[in-house]
Amino acid sequence: MKVALLSESPADEAALRVLVEAVLSETIVLVQPGLRARGWPNVAQVLPAILRHLHFNTDAAGLVVVVDADDSVVHTAEHEAPGYFHPQCRLCQLRGIFRKTQKRFPPLHGRDRVLRAVGLAVPAIEAWYLCGQDVQVTELAWAEGQALGLAPYTRRELKWRVYGTDRPNLGFEIQRAVESVRRHRGDLRRLETDFPQGFGRMAHDLRDWRQTAPRE
Amino acid sequence: MLRSSGPMPAVAFAGEVCQPPDVIASVQFKHFKALRATSLRMEPFNLLIGPNGSGKTSLVQAFLRLRTLAARAPANGQSAAPPPPAVETPAPRRPNGVPEIIFRFPPPFADIEVHLGGHSEHRLDLLQVRHPPGGDAEARWEQLRTKLSGIRAYLFDHYAMAGPVAPADSGELASNGRNIAAVIAAMQAQPTPAFARLQAEFCRALPEFTGVVPRPAEAGGLELALRLKDGGELVAAENISQGALYTLAMLTLSFSPRPPTVLCLEEADRGVHPRLLREVRDALYRLSYPTSYGETREAVQIVATTHSPFLLDLFREHPEEIVIASKQGRSATFARLSDRPDAAEILAEGSLGDLWFSGILGGVPEE
Numbered sequence: 395m396k397v398a399l400l401s402e403s404p405a406d407e408a409a410l411r412v413l414v415e416a417v418l419s420e421t422i423v424l425v426q427p428g429l430r431a432r433g434w435p436n437v438a439q440v441l442p443a444i445l446r447h448l449h450f451n452t453d454a455a456g457l458v459v460v461v462d463a464d465d466s467v468v469h470t471a472e473h474e475a476p477g478y479f480h481p482q483c484r485l486c487q488l489r490g491i492f493r494k495t496q497k498r499f500p501p502l503h504g505r506d507r508v509l510r511a512v513g514l515a516v517p518a519i520e521a522w523y524l525c526g527q528d529v530q531v532t533e534l535a536w537a538e539g540q541a542l543g544l545a546p547y548t549r550r551e552l553k554w555r556v557y558g559t560d561r562p563n564l565g566f567e568i569q570r571a572v573e574s575v576r577r578h579r580g581d582l583r584r585l586e587t588d589f590p591q592g593f594g595r596m597a598h599d600l601r602d603w604r605q606t607a608p609r610e
Numbered sequence: 611m612l613r614s615s616g617p618m619p620a621v622a623f624a625g626e627v628c629q630p631p632d633v634i635a636s637v638q639f640k641h642f643k644a645l646r647a648t649s650l651r652m653e654p655f656n657l658l659i660g661p662n663g664s665g666k667t668s669l670v671q672a673f674l675r676l677r678t679l680a681a682r683a684p685a686n687g688q689s690a691a692p693p694p695p696a697v698e699t700p701a702p703r704r705p706n707g708v709p710e711i712i713f714r715f716p717p718p719f720a721d722i723e724v725h726l727g728g729h730s731e732h733r734l735d736l737l738q739v740r741h742p743p744g745g746d747a748e749a750r751w752e753q754l755r756t757k758l759s760g761i762r763a764y765l766f767d768h769y770a771m772a773g774p775v776a777p778a779d780s781g782e783l784a785s786n787g788r789n790i791a792a793v794i795a796a797m798q799a800q801p802t803p804a805f806a807r808l809q810a811e812f813c814r815a816l817p818e819f820t821g822v823v824p825r826p827a828e829a830g831g832l833e834l835a836l837r838l839k840d841g842g843e844l845v846a847a848e849n850i851s852q853g854a855l856y857t858l859a860m861l862t863l864s865f866s867p868r869p870p871t872v873l874c875l876e877e878a879d880r881g882v883h884p885r886l887l888r889e890v891r892d893a894l895y896r897l898s899y900p901t902s903y904g905e906t907r908e909a910v911q912i913v914a915t916t917h918s919p920f921l922l923d924l925f926r927e928h929p930e931e932i933v934i935a936s937k938q939g940r941s942a943t944f945a946r947l948s949d950r951p952d953a954a955e956i957l958a959e960g961s962l963g964d965l966w967f968s969g970i971l972g973g974v975p976e977e
Binding site for chain 1: 811814815885888889892895896899901902903920923926927928958960961963964
């Protein structure tokens with residue numbers, strides 16, 4: 395399947411590719427490798443142009459976007475209700491951009507639109523890397539901390555736990571990212587259990603692709 | 611429903627250690643160029659942003675002057691001024707005041723102060739060292755003076771870097787990088803992995819190359835070439851992009867077995883593609899946080915200046931490392947982003963580079 399990934403760094407992209415292939419159970423062909431955004435809100439700013447480019451200028455079947463939640467509202471099951479949109483939830487916002495941007499696109503390259511898969515790493519992608527290794531790091535733990543106004547950990551601390559420093563060099567960051575997510579390749583249930591909204595929803599989006607994506 | 615109410619306070623964690631600055635703890639300016647009355651607490655890594663003429667280069671000049679005058683200072687720590695009077699002597703009144711720069715240092719040098727002064731704000735030629743009496747303090751001043759002799763400032767020049775250089779000119783990288791071929795050749799000749807690591811890091815960052823090759827040039831000199839991945843051809847430095855050469859120069863410093871004690875780098879982003887700025891940051895972090903990179907040498911204190919919002923973006927997690935230089939009229943001041951009471955809220959709102967450009971952080975030109 396031809397897939398584009400929009401991420402914040404080469405490390406994120408490398409990890410995301412492993413996860414996407416694990417969910418789809420197939421090797422993907424990366425369309426336009428190296429699509430980057432400079433964090434939030436830049437992702438939301440560049441996404442319409444990227445969608446337009448992918449739709450008209452490439453034959454990408456789908457686009458996967460993952461953003462860090464940072465301190466923003468965590469996506470919950472409530473947000474999945476039909477017609478619901480939480481204006482401070484980054485996952486809801488990105489889905490809204492997909493919808494609005496592609497609404498008037500004509501069918502092209504054998505598909506109606508570029509398929510959507512959106513993930514929200516709560517609070518940062520390092521939390522996913524720690525899944526299965528650090529039981530304290532889960533979406534629920536973060537959401538409960540948010541409700542109490544006391545974070546159970548910080549983004550910097552997650553970096554320390556993953557890389558042994560909060561200033562990793564890029565080569566090492568890529569290596570650790572890929573090592574971490576490869577542990578889940580065979581069985582994604584733990585990731586989907588510990589990160590049901592941020593990772594689980596993305597995996598759900600990707601599984602839906604199997605029915606609709608054009609094949610080579 | 612959960613509501614976002616700004617960044618949450620977090621519990622402390624064991625891994626986070628606050629590394630003190632290694633050489634200079636703070637610097638205070640009085641009537642020095644645009645720095646009329648400001649001070650700066652120094653961190654291990656300091657990224658200065660601000661408009662032109664806001665004192666960023668003046669800070670670097672002050673450090674270089676400290677190095678020069680400290681080298682001339684007598685061992686007993688008294689005035690090193692050629693000729694007297696020292697800074698304490700009343701100077702003739704000038705409308706702009708007498709320039710003075712006061713340096714303070716971290717332990718074990720915390721009881722030593724160095725005052726630079728002069729009769730003109732453009733020329734500082736007086737130095738006074740203040741420390742408690744006694745041999746112990748004098749010995750520590752000697753130790754500190756050795757550290758201060760390792761202050762270096764760099765502003766790379768790709769034309770100079772591309773030229774041939776004498777092989778013997780390999781002691782340390784020149785301030786414009788002109789002897790990079792000799793320095794890399796010397797690293798290559800050493801039985802340490804420094805060259806191999808430098809080459810590997812450079813080729814990872816710029817994957818179109820597979821090798822860094824110092825090679826013989828005319829008249830017994832050395833010149834730099836890079837091996838292309840595609841075809842294996844060697845490309846002479848004069849045909850290599852500015853950004854590739856600057857990145858190589860930063861990595862050369864980063865992997866140097868004897869780096870400076872304080873490294874000042876002007877326009878750290880110059881010539882480098884925004885996506886490669888992460889490599890620049892990493893090269894500098896390798897110097898200032900060596901243990902994070904598996905290095906065993908002493909930390910290098912870094913002062914880097916930039917006008918790039920893209921480089922600034924890479925420091926979002928470390929607002930304590932960002933110094934905003936602001937100018938009002940002819941007077942400039944320094945402030946750390948982390949000292950703003952609303953720093954956490956501001957950082958939650960968007961990219962640091964965009965916020966800087968917007969003007970809410972300060973450090974933008976007057977209009």
